[in-house]
Amino acid sequence: MDMKLEFIVLPVADVERAKNFYKALGWREDIDIGEGDARVAQLTPPRSECSIMLGRSLTSAAPGSLxxxxxxxxxxxxxxxxxxxxxxxxxxxxxxxxxxxxxxxxxxxxxxxxxxxxxxxxxxxxxxxxxxxxxxxxxxxxxxxxxx
Structure with missing residues (x-):
């Protein structure tokens, strides 16, 4: 059975601020959907097969705890x-x-x-x-x- 790590949920306080930070690193924006607490953005580093998913309601982990x-x-x-x-x-x-x-x-x-x-x-x-x-x-x- 093949298994690949697809994405990591990153706990953030402000999706827009975090998205802008990672985009400034040259990461590709894959999605940005929803609004408010339901907003989710996914970004991928260059040449990576694993992405990060940003959203305030995706995890109970505190922002900055990863x-x-x-x-x-x-x-x-x-x-x-x-x-x-x-x-x-x-x-x-x-x-x-x-x-x-x-x-x-x-x-x-x-x-x-x-x-x-x-x-x-x-x-x-x-x-x-x-x-x-x-x-x-x-x-x-x-x-x-x-x-x-």
Whole structure:
């Protein structure tokens, strides 16, 4: 059986503000329907098969409570620079000194690219206007069995 992650419901306080933020990142607007609490917008990052769905009545989660979302990029420095150029506050690039994942533990973060620029281990972070937390992760070579 094939299964694909199609969309993630993102808790936001203001659909219009959130939609404008993601459109400013170059994301495609797929739908924008309804009004007031029933309004729903769906946007998709470039080349992604997974979208985000924005709406105040889609989830009981508080706006800004979704953390750890990850966007994979093939050049983290270029992606970070493009986002900064689009007005987004993005952290400096970091990696983990202990060989683990620095996402859950900010104290384990080391400034700069991962040694030898190893795939999966260089990150940058940003938040949307509601505080939902995102990571950029550099992947240039996929682990075996993973599709690009």
């Amino acid at each position: 953390q750890g979302l990850c966007l994979v990029v093939n050049d983290i420095e270029a992606a970070r620079a493009e986002m900064v150029g689009r007005g987004v506050e993005v952290s400096e690039v970091f990696h983990d000194a202990g060989g683990g994942m620095p996402l859950a533990n900010a104290q384990g973060r080391v400034p700069g690219l991962a040694p030898d620029r190893a795939s999966y281990f260089s990150f940058a972070s940003f938040n949307d206007p509601d505080g939902n937390g995102w990571y950029l992760q550099e992947v240039t070579t996929r682990f075996p069995g993973r599709l690009w």
